[in-house]
Amino acid sequence: MTTETSRAVPNGNGDGPELIRVIPRAVLSAEETVEEAVARRLAFFADQMVDEAAMLAASTFPISPEALIAKTKGILATNNAANDPSRLAADFHFVAPVVGPLPKEKFLEAFSSFKLEDAFPDAKFNYHSFRVDPFEPNRVWYDSRFVGTHTGLLAGRIKATNILVKSPPQACSMLFNEAGECTQLTVGYVMDRQIGNTGGMGAVFGILYAIGAGAPFPEMQPYSKSLRYRFFIFLSETIAKLQKFFKRKQFPADPTPSAA
Structure with a gap:
């Protein structure tokens, strides 16, 4: 049976402590105390997790994060x-x-x-998680999960299929200049291609695939492993199996001692 110890420590965001659950004693490194485990975890946080609030506070970009997010939503509201x-x-x-x-x-x-x-009168883009990038304080990131039923004409030629399209979550962003104008829009970067019925694709390509209108070239089709990659996987798995086989031959298990 293993036990865990809890301890409240600052979370680095300036908004109060968070509770850190210490690693179970069974998986602590040799001679490591609970206090040392906490210190090790805190050192990891400090070294590998940025202080977003501090980075944004130090930004010299003249438009505040709140104003940038408002501008982003305004652009979305104007199609x-x-x-x-x-x-x-x-x-x-x-x-x-x-x-x-x-x-x-x-x-x-x-x-x-x-x-x-x-084409999709009931469309919902389900925009959410608006946030300003601490590394690029003039960029707003947000996510989307498009859902809509194809009941109208798309692109002036694709007739209604009545198919309910469910896109995977996608990362989108807008970059702004100091005048508050959008200089770049990125969309369609899928975060989990297992979700939805668009073949793992985002944006319009995914929608077209879901309604059966995807074009016959790789960029508009679901991801498929290349022959070279399949061979690489096969070779890697074969080598791993052979290594295990020869390791067992070289170091056989100790025989069970006979009863006295």
Whole structure:
């Protein structure tokens, strides 16, 4: 039976202590006390986890995190600025996992042509987790989980399929200049490709695949291991099995002692 000790310590964010559960005694390193285990864990926190609040407080970017998040939500509310292009900087670029970088005019033209609001009248992008990047204090990150039923015409040519599309969670972001204009929009970076029915793809490519309209090239199809990668996996597994086999041959288990 192992026991655990709890201890309240500062969490590094300046908003009060958090409770650290100390590693069970059974897995402590040799000669290590509970206090040393706590110190080791705290050292890991200090070395490997940044103090976001302190980094943002030290930022010299003139727009506050709260104001940047408000600007981000404002752009989303105007259909990614398609209804108000003045929110985008002249040097704006759109960057997705495959598409882009697209300059402002090409992005607005391409985005408007899909008419997602017509094809998916019940669409919900489920935007959440808005936060400012402490490393890039002019960037707002947010997540999305698109859900919608394809009951209308998409891109002016793809007829309704009545398929309910469920996209995986995707990381998105907006970069801003000091004038408060968006200089870059990134979307479609899937966080867990096992979720949803889009073949693990995000953004429009995932939606098209879910409704059976994916194009026959790799970028618009679900991820598939290449022959080289499959061979690499096979070779690695074979080598590992052989190593275990020869190790057993070299160091056989001790025979069971005979009864006296």
